[in-house]
Amino acid sequence: xxxxxxxxxxxxxxxxxxxxxxxxxxxxxxxxxxxxxxxxxxxxxxxxxxxxxxxxxxxxxxxxxxxxxxxxxxxxxxxxxxxxxxxxxxxxxxxxxxxxxxxxxxxxxxxxxxxxxxxxxxxxxxxxxxxxxxxxxxxxxxxxxxxxxxxxxxxxxxxxxxxxxxxxxxxxxxxxxxxxxxxxxxxxxxxxxxxxxxxxxxxxxxxxxxxxxxxxxxxxxxxxxxxxxxxxxxxxxxxxxxxxxxxxxxxxxxxxxxxxxxxxxxxxxxxxxxxxxxxxxxxxxxxxxxxxxxxxxxxxxxxxxxxxxxxxxxxxxxxxxxxxxxxxxxxxxxxxxxxxxxxxxxxxxxxxxxxxxxxxxxxxxxxxxxxxxxxxxxxxxxxxxxxxxxxxxxxxxxxxxxxxxxxxxxxxxxxxxxxxxxxxxxxxxxxxxxxxxxxxxxxxxxxxxxxxxxxxxxxxxxxxxxxxxxxxxxxxxxxxxxxxxxxxxxxxxxxxxxxxxxxxxxxxxxxxxxxxxxxxxxxxxxxxxxxxxxxxxxxxxxxxxxxxxxxxxxxxxxxxxxxxxxxxxxxxxxxxxxxxxxxxxxxxxxxxxxxxxxxxxxxxxxxxxxxxxxxxxxxxxxxxxxxxxxxxxxxxxxxxxxxxxx
Numbered sequence: 001x002x003x004x005x006x007x008x009x010x011x012x013x014x015x016x017x018x019x020x021x022x023x024x025x026x027x028x029x030x031x032x033x034x035x036x037x038x039x040x041x042x043x044x045x046x047x048x049x050x051x052x053x054x055x056x057x058x059x060x061x062x063x064x065x066x067x068x069x070x071x072x073x074x075x076x077x078x079x080x081x082x083x084x085x086x087x088x089x090x091x092x093x094x095x096x097x098x099x100x101x102x103x104x105x106x107x108x109x110x111x112x113x114x115x116x117x118x119x120x121x122x123x124x125x126x127x128x129x130x131x132x133x134x135x136x137x138x139x140x141x142x143x144x145x146x147x148x149x150x151x152x153x154x155x156x157x158x159x160x161x162x163x164x165x166x167x168x169x170x171x172x173x174x175x176x177x178x179x180x181x182x183x184x185x186x187x188x189x190x191x192x193x194x195x196x197x198x199x200x201x202x203x204x205x206x207x208x209x210x211x212x213x214x215x216x217x218x219x220x221x222x223x224x225x226x227x228x229x230x231x232x233x234x235x236x237x238x239x240x241x242x243x244x245x246x247x248x249x250x251x252x253x254x255x256x257x258x259x260x261x262x263x264x265x266x267x268x269x270x271x272x273x274x275x276x277x278x279x280x281x282x283x284x285x286x287x288x289x290x291x292x293x294x295x296x297x298x299x300x301x302x303x304x305x306x307x308x309x310x311x312x313x314x315x316x317x318x319x320x321x322x323x324x325x326x327x328x329x330x331x332x333x334x335x336x337x338x339x340x341x342x343x344x345x346x347x348x349x350x351x352x353x354x355x356x357x358x359x360x361x362x363x364x365x366x367x368x369x370x371x372x373x374x375x376x377x378x379x380x381x382x383x384x385x386x387x388x389x390x391x392x393x394x395x396x397x398x399x400x401x402x403x404x405x406x407x408x409x410x411x412x413x414x415x416x417x418x419x420x421x422x423x424x425x426x427x428x429x430x431x432x433x434x435x436x437x438x439x440x441x442x443x444x445x446x447x448x449x450x451x452x453x454x455x456x457x458x459x460x461x462x463x464x465x466x467x468x469x470x471x472x473x474x475x476x477x478x479x480x481x482x483x484x485x486x487x488x489x490x491x492x493x494x495x496x497x498x499x500x501x502x503x504x505x506x507x508x509x510x511x512x513x514x515x516x517x518x519x520x521x522x523x524x525x526x527x528x529x530x531x532x533x534x535x536x537x538x539x540x541x542x543x544x545x546x547x548x549x550x551x552x553x554x555x556x557x558x559x560x561x562x563x564x565x566x567x568x569x570x571x572x573x574x575x576x577x578x579x580x581x582x583x584x585x586x587x588x589x590x591x592x593x594x595x596x597x598x599x600x601x602x603x604x605x606x607x608x609x610x611x612x613x614x615x616x617x618x619x620x621x622x623x624x625x626x627x628x629x630x631x632x633x634x635x636x637x638x639x640x641x642x643x644x645x646x
Contacts, residue, residue: 003278004032005042006053009068021050022180023072025119026136027088027111028081028102028293029285030056032278035297036082037136037172043275044173045180050074056282057103057110060118063126071130074183076123077176078164079136080115082293084524086150089113092522093551094150104281104288113150120162131189133179134158135168140319141526143169143199143257144234144248145217147227147534149523154221154534157248157255159199165189167199171305171320173272174261196240197261201253208256211245212237218251228539231531232375235539238318241371263306263325270331273302279342299339300351300413303332303397307355308363308378309417311447312458313493313521313529316355322372324359329397333404340406347407352398353414358421358429360394363387375540379419380460389420391429402436412437418444418468419460434475438483442472445488448496449507456495456532456545462507469511487513491557492548493521494532498579501557505572505592506584508561518561520554563592570596 006012007030012020022045026038033039038054045052053072058065081088081102088100088111100108112118116138123132142158159167166189168175175197182192193200193208214230215223230248237243238260246257264272279298281291305325310317332352339345351357362368363378364386378384401410412433421430433442446465448454454461469485476483489508491501508515523530532538532545548554556575559568572593576584584592 003276004030004282005046006051006069007056007282007284009070012053012069015051017051019071019073020053020069021045021073021184022052022075022077023055023069024052024077024079025055025058025066025123026079026081027057027085027115027119029104029110029291030054030282031102031291031294032280032282033294033297034273034275034277034279035294035300035302037079038081039277040272040275041077041135041172041176043277044176044272047271047275048177048180050180050184058119058122060112060122063122066119066122066126071127074180075131075133075189076127077133077135078116078119078123078139078162079134080138081111082137084138084141085111085113085115086148087522087524090150092520101293102291104285104291106289106292114161116158116164117162120164124163131166131183132162132164133166133168133176133189134162134164135172135176137315137319139164139167140169141315141524143167144214144230144246144255145220145250146525147523147530148525149530149533154217154227156217156250157199157201159201159255160250160253165200166192168197169199169257169319170197170261171264171325172197172261173264173268193256194258195261196258199255199257201250201255204249204252204254207247207254208245211247211256214246214248216249224535224537225542228531228535228537228542231528231539235318235528236374238321239371239374240321240323241367241369242374243371260321263321263323266326266328269305269325269327273327273331273335279338296350299342299345299349300353301332301335301339301349302354303327303352303394304354304356304359307359308372309356309359309380309420310377310458311380312456312532313490313527315524315526318526320355323367324362326360329393329400332397333400336401336404336407340404345406347409349401349407349410351411351413352401353412355415356417356420357412357414358391358394358416360397361388361390377458379417380458381455382460383419383423387420387423389423389425391421391424391426395429395432398432398437409439410437411439413439413443416442416444419464422464422468422471430471431475434472434481434483435479440482441484441486443486443488444468447488447490448493448500448504450496450500450503453493453496453500456538457490457493457529466511487515489515489518489561491518491520491561492554494529494536494545494547496548496557497546498553498556498560498575499581501560502576502579502581502584502592505560505563509563509592514564515561518558520558560592569593 024042042052053069097108099106103110116134139158145156148155175195178195212233214233215226220227220230237246240260240262243259248255306320306323307316308322447459449462451461523533536547538545559571560575562568563572587594
């Protein structure tokens with residue numbers, strides 16, 4: 001029997017199923033791998049004893065695909081896929097993307113804009129008042145009234161705009177199990193109002209008592225200070241220990257977010273990853289070339305969830321939460337052994353990580369009782385005095401994976417928090433990371449060098465990166481290796497002025513870094529940085545924040561990070577002049593770029609002492625072969641969603 005869940009009537013018949021209990025509809029292709037949310041949720045439902053089918057990337061312009069598995073007995077579950085459908089479709093410059101990694105053959109256009117809303121409306125049109133539950137990243141991050149970059153306005157909760165009955169947010173296993181069991185027991189979906197990790201709409205008269213109330217949708221749509229107030233309330237109540245019910249009125253309805261669901265225990269997480277995934281795309285995609293999105297994760301292992309790093313531009317804290325959940329060492333080793341038995345395995349495990357690879361314990365023990373500190377960060381701007389750093393458990397696990405028969409190398413490619421590493425008094429993990437787990441390049445995320453910008457990002461200051469970089473290259477040299485750091489860099493983040501971008505360009509020149517790609521800040525729903533972008537205010541201080549908005553200013557900031565590219569020359573000159581740094585235009589060793597050619601021909605002749613007639617001094621050409629790491633520095637194409645630590 002085909003081990004995939006049913007996607008056609010024929011596959012239902014092969015399993016002897018006349019009517020499915022649940023049907024999940026997704027904007028991604030069907031890939032039965034635990035890196036795909038649809039695979040996890042569908043297998044969790046199956047493990048509860050229910051039949052479930054998958055409709056992937058249905059054609060929303062007709063009814064055919066939505067009807068092919070029939071009407072489910074209990075409910076439809078809808079998501080847009082692994083990323084927000086608008087991010088999947090558009091670059092930060094609002095240009096249509098030409099590809100989609102989660103579609104067979106990598107082709108774009110197989111899902112609609114705002115997929116969750118479109119799918120739900122189609123289901124309502126066909127099936128009427130059948131229960132519909134929405135979840136996944138798109139629904140989770142749009143659960144409140146939110147600024148929408150693509151329309152440049154505040155949109156209402158996706159629960160309202162989709163017409164769904166219930167929304168699950170965060171990592172949805174526990175709430176999904178509660179929902180499917182209670183629906184199957186005969187409860188009406190509108191009575192499911194006590195499940196943590198869910199949102200629902202009700203009449204204002206039915207509003208639960210004691211919640212934290214955000215300003216109404218209508219208010220935050222026109223008043224940016226109130227939008228900031230709402231953002232702070234939402235961000236401050238996502239802790240499973242002290243998070244309150246959150247309320248936000250939308251017209252004649254009240255949106256209610258129940259407190260967050262607790263994170264899975266190690267035993268529960270182990271069971272999730274032990275479910276019978278096929279670990280590949282559905283065979284129907286073979287002739288189309290498969291699904292590119294699995295390539296990065298096919299031979300990778302996720303050992304943790306959550307991130308207490310809590311960068312302002314990242315949505316992980318709002319979606320997964322800051323508390324760390326981990327799988328047991330035994331569970332991870334079992335998956336590693338399974339990978340060695342797969343037909344395409346070549347001996348290389350590409351990653352043993354998660355949102356942040358080297359987080360394998362709480363940031364401090366007191367959070368287990370009191371929760372993570374409200375409005376504070378564990379690592380920025382400086383590490384908390386209560387921070388507890390210990391890599392021994394992670395290191396012991398990596399050593400055992402390295403020793404497995406058939407494993408040649410084990411790499412770590414998801415995010416490493418170097419600032420956390422630098423707080424560890426024991427260098428053993430650092431040394432073994434460099435010796436065994438770097439595949440030529442280690443990607444880390446300083447993001448910027450300006451203190452003001454890093455504060456706006458919620459990142460540590462650049463001296464930490466400099467110390468880390470020095471130590472990395474010292475260990476690399478001692479081992480006789482040629483390995484390089486690839487820094488993630490972001491332009492045009494709120495708080496970044498042209499002067500800050502110039503400062504970053506000078507830092508890159510000083511460090512000998514020539515990035516091949518950089519990422520413009522992408523204002524996606526569910527982040528503090530997006531609130532800053534929309535309002536021009538920091539929601540925690542209410543102080544003004546400089547926001548690069550025009551395409552020209554964004555282009556100049558981006559060009560400064562790649563000042564050395566000939567095609568950026570004219571834009572960099574313009575940026576330097578606007579920033580009041582014309583002293584960096586010239587041929588001296590401290591300059592970033594030479595003058596524009598037509599200006600150079602008009603330059604006054606220099607005197608014998610090297611001084612021009614207008615008083616400027618000539619300098620060296622600054623030419624010479626750059627260090628090799630400059631050529632190798634770079635960054636993968638930015639999706640705008642949380643990076644894979646992803």
